[in-house]
Amino acid sequence: xxxxDEAEASNLAKHLGKTRExxxxxxxxxxxxxxxxxxxxxxxxxxxxxxxxxxxxxAGCKEFPAFHxxxxxxRMFTTYMHYDRCPIIFNVIENLKLNLEFKKSEN
Numbered sequence: 679x680x681x682x683d684e685a686e687a688s689n690l691a692k693h694l695g696k697t698r699e700x701x702x703x704x705x706x707x708x709x710x711x712x713x714x715x716x717x718x719x720x721x722x723x724x725x726x727x728x729x730x731x732x733x734x735x736x737a738g739c740k741e742f743p744a745f746h747x748x749x750x751x752x753r754m755f756t757t758y759m760h761y762d763r764c765p766i767i768f769n770v771i772e773n774l775k776l777n778l779e780f781k782k783s784e785n
Contacts (some may be wrong), residue, residue: 680721680738682706682714693734720763727765743767 691701692695702708707717716722721739723731741747743757743766750757760767774780 680736680742682717682736682738684714684718687714690731690734690736693731695742719759724763727763743770745770 686705687701688698691698694701696704702714703717705716705722706714716750721729723729729735743760743764744750744753747753751779757767757772761771762768
């Protein structure tokens with residue numbers, strides 16, 4: 679999940695020619711704390727494994743898949759959820775398997 683702030687949402691709404699109200703209704707989920715995230719997985723803006731709003735993407739998207747952020751082990755389930763959608767995650771995991779001499783289970 680990518681957290682979105684007010685400025686990012688307003689910027690992308692403007693780029694898409696939508697009011698903030700319509701943008702929020704179409705693309706955003708808000709938690710009780712007011713935290714905002716995209717309301718779909720995969721993201722509405724992911725088209726053919728590419729970001730269709732790349733120049734206006736959110737800060738969290740710029741960091742995705744956040745392999746450089748500490749505590750990667752705690753986020754492995756989320757990372758694997760995107761294995762088949764994200765070329766970066768796919769390539770990193772496949773290279774890890776080669777480098778760690780991963781052997782497929784015989785079961």
